[in-house]
Amino acid sequence: MATGDKLLETNSVTMCFGGLTALDNVTYSIQEGEIRGIIGPNGAGKTTLFNVITGELKPTSGKIFLRGKDITHFAPHMICQEGLSRTFQLTLTFPEMTVYDSIWVGVNSRAKWPWNPILLAHHATGLSHMTREICRLVGLEEKMNEFASNLSYGDQKILEIAMALSTQPSVLLLDEPTQGVSPKEADNISEVIEKLSEKMTIILIEHSMDVVLRLCHIITVLNEGRVVAEGPPDEIRKNEEVQRIYLGEIS
Amino acid sequence: MQSEKALERRETPTYFAIVFLLLLAVMGMVLPQGARSLVTHMMVFCILAMGYDVCFGLTNQCSLGHAVFFGGGAYGVVFSILHLKMGVLSSVFLSLGAGFILAVIMGLVSVRLTEAYFVIITAIFFSVFHLLAMDLTWLTGGDDGLSLQLPSLSFGSVTLSLYHPIANYYFVLIFLAISYLILDRMARSPMGKIFVSIRENEKRVQFLGYNIFRYKLMAFIVSGMFSALSGGLYALTLRYGSADFFSFHWSIMPIVWCLIGGLGTLAGSWIGVVIMSLFQYYVSGWWTYYLILFGIIILLILRISRKGILGYVISRRLN
Numbered sequence: 167m168a169t170g171d172k173l174l175e176t177n178s179v180t181m182c183f184g185g186l187t188a189l190d191n192v193t194y195s196i197q198e199g200e201i202r203g204i205i206g207p208n209g210a211g212k213t214t215l216f217n218v219i220t221g222e223l224k225p226t227s228g229k230i231f232l233r234g235k236d237i238t239h240f241a242p243h244m245i246c247q248e249g250l251s252r253t254f255q256l257t258l259t260f261p262e263m264t265v266y267d268s269i270w271v272g273v274n275s276r277a278k279w280p281w282n283p284i285l286l287a288h289h290a291t292g293l294s295h296m297t298r299e300i301c302r303l304v305g306l307e308e309k310m311n312e313f314a315s316n317l318s319y320g321d322q323k324i325l326e327i328a329m330a331l332s333t334q335p336s337v338l339l340l341d342e343p344t345q346g347v348s349p350k351e352a353d354n355i356s357e358v359i360e361k362l363s364e365k366m367t368i369i370l371i372e373h374s375m376d377v378v379l380r381l382c383h384i385i386t387v388l389n390e391g392r393v394v395a396e397g398p399p400d401e402i403r404k405n406e407e408v409q410r411i412y413l414g415e416i417s
Numbered sequence: 418m419q420s421e422k423a424l425e426r427r428e429t430p431t432y433f434a435i436v437f438l439l440l441l442a443v444m445g446m447v448l449p450q451g452a453r454s455l456v457t458h459m460m461v462f463c464i465l466a467m468g469y470d471v472c473f474g475l476t477n478q479c480s481l482g483h484a485v486f487f488g489g490g491a492y493g494v495v496f497s498i499l500h501l502k503m504g505v506l507s508s509v510f511l512s513l514g515a516g517f518i519l520a521v522i523m524g525l526v527s528v529r530l531t532e533a534y535f536v537i538i539t540a541i542f543f544s545v546f547h548l549l550a551m552d553l554t555w556l557t558g559g560d561d562g563l564s565l566q567l568p569s570l571s572f573g574s575v576t577l578s579l580y581h582p583i584a585n586y587y588f589v590l591i592f593l594a595i596s597y598l599i600l601d602r603m604a605r606s607p608m609g610k611i612f613v614s615i616r617e618n619e620k621r622v623q624f625l626g627y628n629i630f631r632y633k634l635m636a637f638i639v640s641g642m643f644s645a646l647s648g649g650l651y652a653l654t655l656r657y658g659s660a661d662f663f664s665f666h667w668s669i670m671p672i673v674w675c676l677i678g679g680l681g682t683l684a685g686s687w688i689g690v691v692i693m694s695l696f697q698y699y700v701s702g703w704w705t706y707y708l709i710l711f712g713i714i715i716l717l718i719l720r721i722s723r724k725g726i727l728g729y730v731i732s733r734r735l736n
């Protein structure tokens with residue numbers, strides 16, 4: 167069962183899609199304040215693990231705990247309200263809304279009456295203050311009035327992170343935040359992540375080894391739905407099995 | 418201070434709405450009798466169009482069931498005046514209540530579904546209610562309908578009769594203005610922003626901690642209530658209600674109005690109402706198959722701007 171010091175914990179989670187086992191008995195846990203990475207080849211089950219944790223998929227078996235509370239059967243919005251937020255590998259933004267409004271909607275989810283039909287949205291000073299703060303934190307303040315669809319892909323990735331942040335999570339799950347962006351933008355994004363890691367617990371899925379090895383305290387390697395190795399970056403780099411299944415595959 | 422672009426998107430429709438409403442207020446005095454009754458009908462349709470826009474334009478739920486609310490509102494007025502001997506104003510509020518109940522019933526079932534499934538289930542609701550209204554002639558009067566004797570309105574010492582065309586005109590205009598104020602306020606509120614974000618990306622909103630089912634149901638209910646209000650006012654204007662108020666016409670027309678005028682702009686749909694009504698009034702006299710011509714015009718408008726006429730103006734002002 168869940169112990170007190172573990173913030174998020176999956177307890178032998180298995181996820182099957184018909185005959186395919188995407189996650190096989192994954193037991194994973196993260197403590198408050200840590201930043202952890204998950205790596206693995208394509209189809210290893212990394213995103214499936216996120217989908218199961220955030221409630222998009224219900225695991226075939228196993229349990230998920232957040233601060234010792236069983237959240238296995240919670241709906242996605244309830245899990246978000248518990249303080250767990252995620253980004254998506256393929257950006258899911260609001261194309262016809264401005265950056266400011268996109269973040270504002272997330273901030274509003276923590277308001278006392280998020281559905282208030284009478285108040286004018288821009289009169290909620292507490293919320294707009296918080297929205298500006300998040301824009302500043304991720305470096306989008308100059309693009310606050312741009313429509314999300316007009317942003318560069320790198321900025322959309324940052325907006326994804328900002329929207330996940332806007333719900334004031336205690337655990338942030340980032341699904342390949344630097345995938346498909348230019349090296350300069352990737353540096354920018356990993357700087358943002360580094361800044362955030364001082365404030366909250368982060369789990370990071372990445373393909374780019376540089377980012378993971380630089381940022382994360384502990385790295386978990388998934389392959390074919392199973393945890394293959396877990397440890398600090400140096401140990402993972404030396405691990406022979408990891409080199410065979412992951413690094414070897416690339417080079 | 419607040420993001421100017423977002424503000425601009427709501428400002429343009431607001432300016433348009435103010436001008437439109439002022440124009441209507443003046444026109445009530447100067448128009449000849451025939452045109453005045455045409456404009457009165459238009460104003461009733463404007464409320465329906467705006468109500469529909471909350472559902473389709475703000476939360477992207479393309480309902481084919483709004484004829485149920487329109488008919489329900491109309492019969493709300495008819496029954497409350499015929500059987501309950503209520504006054505005109507209270508009958509209008511009862512039609513709002515009828516819309517609320519119908520929308521809750523329909524919404525609880527259909528709002529869980531999206532896209533094509535939502536369209537189909539609302540269409541099924543429409544068919545059921547239409548058939549019921551046609552068959553239960555003892556209740557609804559069927560195709561012949563039930564006609565009304567309107568009691569006169571009294572405010573203190575002033576009494577007004579809706580039989581007077583000008584009184585009828587301004588009675589409807591006041592409801593149009595109030596509906597616009599309420600819906601525009603809602604669109605600028607936190608609730609309105611959540612609606613728009615649901616239109617933009619339903620899944621993402623869920624992962625921002627919102628129970629989207631609840632918000633889509635709210636939008637559906639608001640939409641249903643204003644559609645019912647429109648139906649009620651239409652019954653008051655025509656002084657009768659028939660099963661025809663449940664016909665498919667009232668499900669399709671709001672979609673057309675909103676598409677021409679501009680989805681999600683609320684007041685934009687009024688442009689659609691005006692164009693469509695004028696067209697119907699003038700061209701249908703010359704040519705029986707005028708709808709073919711109208712179809713071509715809709716296609717042309719949407720070819721030029723997928724966001725409709727007011728949507729086109731907004732995007733021109735933004736760039």
